[in-house]
Amino acid sequence: MDHEGEAKRTDLMTITRFVLNEQSKYPESRGDFTILLNHIVLGCKYVCSAVNKAGLAKLLGLAGETNVQGEEQKKLDVLSNEVFVNALISSGRTCLLVSEELEEAVFVKPKQRGKYIVVFDPLDGSSNIECGVSIGTIFGIYAAKDKDKVTLDDVLQPGNRMLAAGYCMYGSSCMFVISTGHGVNGFTLDPSLGEFILTHPNIKIPKKGNIYSVNEGNAKNWEKPITEYVDNCKFPQDGSSPKSLRYVGSMVADIHRTLLYGGIFMYPADKKSPDGKLRLLYEVFPMSYLLEQAGGQAFTGKGRALDLVPKKIHERSPVILGSYEDVEHVKAFYAASKANGA
Numbered sequence: 001m002d003h004e005g006e007a008k009r010t011d012l013m014t015i016t017r018f019v020l021n022e023q024s025k026y027p028e029s030r031g032d033f034t035i036l037l038n039h040i041v042l043g044c045k046y047v048c049s050a051v052n053k054a055g056l057a058k059l060l061g062l063a064g065e066t067n068v069q070g071e072e073q074k075k076l077d078v079l080s081n082e083v084f085v086n087a088l089i090s091s092g093r094t095c096l097l098v099s100e101e102l103e104e105a106v107f108v109k110p111k112q113r114g115k116y117i118v119v120f121d122p123l124d125g126s127s128n129i130e131c132g133v134s135i136g137t138i139f140g141i142y143a144a145k146d147k148d149k150v151t152l153d154d155v156l157q158p159g160n161r162m163l164a165a166g167y168c169m170y171g172s173s174c175m176f177v178i179s180t181g182h183g184v185n186g187f188t189l190d191p192s193l194g195e196f197i198l199t200h201p202n203i204k205i206p207k208k209g210n211i212y213s214v215n216e217g218n219a220k221n222w223e224k225p226i227t228e229y230v231d232n233c234k235f236p237q238d239g240s241s242p243k244s245l246r247y248v249g250s251m252v253a254d255i256h257r258t259l260l261y262g263g264i265f266m267y268p269a270d271k272k273s274p275d276g277k278l279r280l281l282y283e284v285f286p287m288s289y290l291l292e293q294a295g296g297q298a299f300t301g302k303g304r305a306l307d308l309v310p311k312k313i314h315e316r317s318p319v320i321l322g323s324y325e326d327v328e329h330v331k332a333f334y335a336a337s338k339a340n341g342a
């Protein structure tokens with residue numbers, strides 16, 4: 001047993017300590033953000049344990065309801081949603097919530113109100129629940145201009161107005177990855193302590209990767225630039241070696257790998273889904289925010305994803321995000337296609 005590691009672990013940088021250190025850099029913060037984040041972290045720990053024992057606790061399968069997206073809700077979708085709505089309201093730091101699983105936004109009662117707006121996907125990758133493949137939770141945080149006069153306009157804001165974003169991945173280990181606008185940091189849940197410990201400080205995505213990630217099952221409906229880009233990944237024109245295909249089908253897992261290994265993840269527009277599949281507020285914006293903070297970029301096929309202004313809370317948007325140079329490569333195919341009048 002190498003005590004070196006154990007000894008080093010005594011400087012345990014928990015997520016609370018980390019955020020408190022961060023907050024101390026900003027005199028205006030009174031710890032409200034730390035309290036909000038602690039409640040999000042608590043929700044993630046609860047969902048993590050529910051996911052781990054889902055088969056034992058009869059939490060697999062359908063809940064018997066359909067959500068606003070027309071998707072059959074899984075029991076874990078419903079449970080996770082309840083957990084986060086309760087945790088966020090009981091934090092006393094939120095005034096408006098938008099969840100993938102709720103048709104309407106939740107306006108928090110005056111007595112329990114705080115200045116933050118949280119948009120979230122309580123359980124991402126639901127199609128992978130039953131087979132035990134990594135799934136997650138995604139969130140983004142805005143601030144309301146005036147918590148007592150908060151309206152939907154306060155959340156129908158471009159992603160570049162977000163104050164923070166993150167995800168929690170329920171996989172071989174439970175990872176919490178967050179940015180508050182000063183880089184991206186990853187924390188691993190230590191089940192023996194019940195604490196998220198800083199294990200991936202200051203994550204920087206490689207400038208270029210050798211992985212592409214897309215559901216090729218949609219290939220027949222793709223726009224020309226995507227078809228050309230994916231062909232080039234398989235049969236590179238410049239003599240470089242082909243890229244490897246990796247696609248989990250859980251955005252959290254595909255993004256987590258992309259952040260650490262580099263490469264590109266795409267859920268582009270296609271003839272069948274002109275707006276793609278992923279939801280702008282609580283999937284595309286948070287992940288685009290993290291990618292940009294890690295040195296990558298996020299493109300919609302038309303422009304920078306974070307500059308989009310949502311019109312509806314469950315709006316969808318195409319997204320192509322990952323290593324800076326790889327996304328630049330896709331942009332070149334779009335520009336060429338545009339120049340050829342497509």
Ligand SMILES: O=P(O)(O)OC[C@H]1O[C@](O)(COP(=O)(O)O)[C@@H](O)[C@@H]1O
Pocket residue numbers: 100121123124125126127215249250251252277
């Ligand atoms: O099965 P498809 O069409 O490739 O879609 C996979 C995508 O859908 C999602 O599962 C949608 O998210 P939800 O599971 O939260 O609805 C993403 O996680 C994933 O990237």
Ligand SMILES: [Mg+2]
Pocket residue numbers: 121123124125251283
């Ligand atoms: Mg999702």
Ligand SMILES: [Mg+2]
Pocket residue numbers: 100121122123124125126
């Ligand atoms: Mg979901």
